Amino acid sequence: MLHEKRRVKFEEQKVQNSARLEAKVAKVAEAEALKEREPKSHQAWQNVTEKLNELRTELGKIGRTFGGQSDELWTRFKAVERWAYKERNNFYKDRKKNLKSALDVKLQIVEKAEALAQRTDFGAAAKEMKQLQQEWKDSGFAPKKATDELWARFRAAGNTFFDGMRGAQGEERAVRNVAYKKAQGTQSARQTVELARRKLAQMENNMGFFQFAKPDSPIVQDALNKVDQARRELEVAEKGFRDYQKAERAKTADSLAPSEDPGTPEA
Template structure:
């Protein structure tokens, strides 16, 4: 009621002090006023009406607010409307009834809107948790990436807690499914690592055995076979499998340390030997200079004799570094080939009657002929066949030698 002085339109006070409010359906008593004039009595109950109007205004404002508790506001509208017929106020009751009825309709509409929104939010929240359950069930089937999968399960729990709006029954059912999937994963992960621990115990025992063998071989001076044996142990190490990272690193350091003891010792020995071999190389290079300076074309026979002496000294000197061995042998062989070629040419220049080799071969043929005659005189067929075969072979060799001249 905007004008509290217009009280006579909506109420009156009778002679005994009873205060009445006027409505379209008639009058009704709202109270008694004995403390002052009738106008003051009406004003008192009019102020109560004004307070009621303010309360209705506040409810209307809440209904139009996006953050309002709409069901609570609707309940407040209903409470005011139900109590309006008994309200101890003086004012335009009919207008307030009309307004409350309109607010009740608006509140009902807003309640349906809120209900629809909540249903949509509930459906969305339910879908999110169903998706998390489906993901958890897929994760539970994995046979690898145990750490990452465990971390994902923990993250799903956090996501789950952040999703609100699912009804309790549905939420409980979904949580049971998620918990079951997580438990399945936990059991399978536990079984996997239990098996892995068992396998690593076998691997650890094998690698301890390999370390012991390597440590035993580390002091050997049988360089070649021991190096091959250590290489074999290395191949076994790789085939044995791997331990947990820290344990693997510690075991590898021990295994490698044993190998280093051997190979460092071998390296020191080989370094000393290489120093000796380098001296041998220098000596053989000096012999090569002498061999390559021989007058092979002018006097091949003398060159051959000198070269044989050089070869004898060559063998006495001993080994050279492996990197130089082939090169030195090629140079020596080149001189040998040159001398052989020169000797072959010189041999071809000797007259047939003076060639000592041909003389020797003719003598062998003559001896074979005599042997055949003796065999024939005995009449022994086996001896005759054997003598004939020997004679034919020596004649063939002589023929080839003579044709090569």
């Protein structure tokens, strides 16, 4: 009777063990599936770690099992945990190295930008500055605090450079405008002289038509008066042109003269 009870209990334990082993096989297979797609990010490794902890807890809840298959399943699960521990450590070592590399690249970009900020060959330097902006975008992820500090320096260098370039362009436009107005003034004065000369030449040429006319005739007198008027207009135009040139030379001399130091008291 006792023997029969033991046999029945043993059979029940075998059935229970078989069911538990089957449940553990599913959990171990689920763990091993984690190795099929190696995590490539911090979040992915967090997910793997949480999943393995969850599966370990579930294996414990299934209950104890016995037999060779039980030992084999535990060995397989431990192998997945060792894989995760090793690969996770390698991932974070590489990540740390990459972060350091990205930070070094960003620092080099900032130093180049700060050097460019002092350049005055704005055409070429502007192209280089824009290239640095693209390199910054491509430089990769780096620790936020250090990146923010470097970005502040990079942005300040860019602002200094482009403010200087805009200022220089404004000064250049002002100089061109002054030169243009000066050229326009000179051109206008020269045209006035040239028109007066042409008018006088035309009047003098017209006198040729009256070479056989009486000098005191009204037509001849009118022509002579027009010649005298044209000659006076030419004289006025030439004087105006000379006065204009004199005034422009005076302006140029004033602009080249050193300004007085406002901090130096008068003698």
